[in-house]
Amino acid sequence: MSFCFNFDVPSQTTNLDEEDGNQLRQGKQDNADLPTEGNNPADPVKEAKEHLPKPDPQVLLMDAVSETVVVGTLPPLHFLNETVFEKTAEEREDGEKILTLSAEQRSDLISGVYEGGLKVWECTYDLLELMERDGETFGGKRVLDLGCGAGLLGILALKRGALKVHFQDYNSTVIEQLTVPNVMLNCQEDDEAASDDEGEGKGKGKSQEADGLKEKSKKKLEGEDGGSLPKKRALDVSQHANLTKCRFFSGDWSTFLALVKQESPHPRYDIIFTSETIYNTAYYPALHQTLHQLLAPHGLVYLATKSHYFGVGGGLHLFETFVEQRGVFSLDHLWDGEEGLQRHVVVLRFKKDEK
Template structure:
């Protein structure tokens, strides 16, 4: 089987918008972020409705762009990026078990290759999800309408986002050590960050995504295909061959290190902290492209502060600003600063198109 990359993160209108935004001075971006932060706080009671001020802010940004870019109606349906729709029906948190019939999980999947790991072709999964009987109807609607986000319903797990690769590169460059650590891949999507930790000999790796269907159809299959024993040839295996895989074809030691969760962050942290089984907090929490919506900052910050060990570390990868959502790394850092719980520092800046950042969070007063 010939492997090929099938990511849709470069050829999108989003990339064009980001290139234009990069022309703005850094100070101007910070000022805009601070203004938006104040607006978000003053309208906290109206979070279910997009504020007129935020909408005006985004319209002003778009008005500075060429008409063919600013006109939302001109965004082609062939691209898988649109401004988010807004709903309010948070997903309940739950744990997902690894089914015994692992071959069935991989049966209809197509495996592709990345340096050092494998992944399931997401486009193939997307094509099948409209007929997925256990999925959320609104999720399949988002696929058919090429929408990357439906706030509070679908949070982008069916796409591998650009900053995921930034963080994977940083792990390699900085020689981040996962050995003997308990790791959480928060907002995991395809789970590539957690798989990197797993292959780095982490003691345990937990994967969390907003949507259960993402965990079941993307994350879990990705972990399984990366846990195929050396005797199994994962290169060139497609549907019919994957169905024939037995439990003995997988590295059970690696699989046993993993747990899977879905649901919104507040419910997820409560699920862990109120569990009958004693919960050991995480040495390392890794997350990519999860700071796009300021409405989620409170829940995100609360989850990080409750689930991280006293001497633990958080790595957050994200863009300077997210069009249509109002958030971004700069805004999130200001939010963190006001909370006065974590020290935050940028450990890497990717200055291509719209600036992308990797930031590190550690407790100010470990206890």
């Protein structure tokens, strides 16, 4: 079965900004003709904003329960366990009410309200495995983790010497309650490693070995007693060099793009990571426009995805068709998993005359 999007293929001479902007404005109308399966809501709008570190950021880490993901020789990556949010939703700042909503509705995704950032999605692990396999270097690079959720991909770049790392998620609660604390948790761990030769206290909590590219389901290695998990001590990391390399944004992609484009010069990224973000075809115009305008001329977009997202309708084939019709990027498969619900990692780069 082949699908066709009703977007014009841009001519080679079109002004790039105008081209994408025009297409985006037509988005809703054109989306009426997109193939649908289940619901296909309109492009969501949540005004973008930048989140500045709180004056007392380590408060976010008090009593934090963490997990650690270990992939080959990559540095261990720490993140807050998602169950914490269910148990402590009432006590947390959550203007969007997504902590309670997602728990009440037992839903990983409420389109336009909560876009799934509170848990780590499995394609993130595939992308981490790919970074291990292909040995991507981050030294001196500008990196964007787009649709970051827990932010593990950006955190990897940070730990591997990126010049700067920007994190974007749809939901401000995700950025404030998960992404920022995770970055701090990893800064804290660096500090502990530096000051604690015995190595004890590092990476406490659950440890998770990612088996992404190996086609096995990811296995959680529980604490030995299988019971409660150790809590980390909160060190002051507010001035940590790695934290100062980071910026954090929430909001939908079109207003995020408008926000950063107010800066002169606006950021351009050598590497854009985006994992499990192409599940909804209604969002493709804004996503494509963001990649188009924020990727540096020789930059790479690493995109990890499932073949198909049941109930939402998007997937790799539809996104590839969309990208092909736009004619801006070439897209190559880096890894195709074959078992169960198929997963993929692809890379996008500008076609020669579109840089």
